[in-house]
Amino acid sequence: MTIFLDDHLSIDWTTVRVDDQKLILTRKEFELLAMLSQNEGETMPRTVLLETVWGYRSGTRTRTLDVHIRRLRRKLGQFGEDYIQTIFGVGYRFVRLRPARPLQLSSPAAFAIGA
Amino acid sequence: MTIFLDDHLSIDWTTVRVDDQKLILTRKEFELLAMLSQNEGETMPRTVLLETVWGYRSGTRTRTLDVHIRRLRRKLGQFGEDYIQTIFGVGYRFVRLRPARPLQLSSPAAFAIGA
DNA sequence: TCCAGGTTGTAAAAATCTTGTAAAAGCCGT
DNA sequence: ACGGCTTTTACAAGATTTTTACAACCTGGA
Numbered sequence: 001m002t003i004f005l006d007d008h009l010s011i012d013w014t015t016v017r018v019d020d021q022k023l024i025l026t027r028k029e030f031e032l033l034a035m036l037s038q039n040e041g042e043t044m045p046r047t048v049l050l051e052t053v054w055g056y057r058s059g060t061r062t063r064t065l066d067v068h069i070r071r072l073r074r075k076l077g078q079f080g081e082d083y084i085q086t087i088f089g090v091g092y093r094f095v096r097l098r099p100a101r102p103l104q105l106s107s108p109a110a111f112a113i114g115a
Numbered sequence: 116m117t118i119f120l121d122d123h124l125s126i127d128w129t130t131v132r133v134d135d136q137k138l139i140l141t142r143k144e145f146e147l148l149a150m151l152s153q154n155e156g157e158t159m160p161r162t163v164l165l166e167t168v169w170g171y172r173s174g175t176r177t178r179t180l181d182v183h184i185r186r187l188r189r190k191l192g193q194f195g196e197d198y199i200q201t202i203f204g205v206g207y208r209f210v211r212l213r214p215a216r217p218l219q220l221s222s223p224a225a226f227a228i229g230a
Numbered sequence: 231t232c233c234a235g236g237t238t239g240t241a242a243a244a245a246t247c248t249t250g251t252a253a254a255a256g257c258c259g260t
Numbered sequence: 261a262c263g264g265c266t267t268t269t270a271c272a273a274g275a276t277t278t279t280t281a282c283a284a285c286c287t288g289g290a
Contacts, residue, residue, distance in 0.1 A: 013158040014202060026276055027204035064278050066238060088286060089237070141265060179267050181249060203275065204248070 016075075023075050028053070032068050036084065036094035045091040131190070138190050143168070147183050151199065151209035160206040 014025045016033070025033065031053050036044055050056040050065055069092060073080030085093045131138050131148070140148065146168050151159055165171040165180055184207060188195030200208045 013205060028277065062278075067278075070239065086238070143266070177267075182267075185250065201249070
């Protein structure tokens with residue numbers, strides 16, 4: 001199973017590719033990132049994430065979501081905070097930073113620039 | 116039936132060749148290696164391996180998969196752990212360590228370098 | 231603006247879960 | 261019954277997940 005997020009990010013099971021760099025996620029990190037990225041652009045309330053990824057009913061007092069978000073952001077590197085935004089008082093939102101498909105620079109002229 | 120994994124590994128029924136050395140697998144070891152190598156590069160979940168190779172329904176508590184993985188790795192020798200990777204919390208993945216076909220250096224010029 | 235109260239970020243410890251391994255036990259065909 | 265293969269057992273070793281405790285942050289109302 002491969003999920004393509006944008007031309008700089010794809011996921012194959014727990015192996016994620018970011019800008020030609022591979023990184024390994026744990027299972028929960030993967031499930032959380034999958035849930036967020038499959039709803040790209042939408043704000044996912046904490047209650048929903050805790051319900052779907054953890055099976056927690058609302059009212060459960062826990063910090064585990066925050067901790068996982070932190071580890072995901074760190075693994076995503078420099079742009080971690082940009083990929084996963086905090087919506088204060090509600091939840092989190094995953095956004096694409098670049099177009100879903102790479103720009104095609106097929107013309108030889110592209111390589112001639114500056115030559 | 117012969118399966119070529121890479122230029123250092125091939126399988127012919129229960130006989131496996133690794134770096135010009137032949138080794139004998141038992142039936143279960145063969146079935147497991149076949150299942151993994153036929154899905155080279157993909158993560159095979161434990162549940163899938165237990166279902167296809169053993170016919171176990173998910174929920175069965177057993178360590179037999181781990182034991183077989185261990186014996187396979189040991190028989191594959193030095194690079195056993197590289198050929199069969201553990202995807203923690205999910206399953207295992209077989210990967211090629213070298214190109215599927217050896218590089219052809221047929222030109223005499225290739226041997227002339229440095230001569 | 232500033233404060234209070236709730237919310238999120240974070241590091242590190244604790245708890246839980248998964249996998250590795252050796253050795254014993256079980257099974258099956260001869 | 262014997263020998264080889266497979267499975268279970270019982271821990272050891274390792275990795276992940278959750279909790280804890282506190283710092284930092286945001287927001288609305290005085």
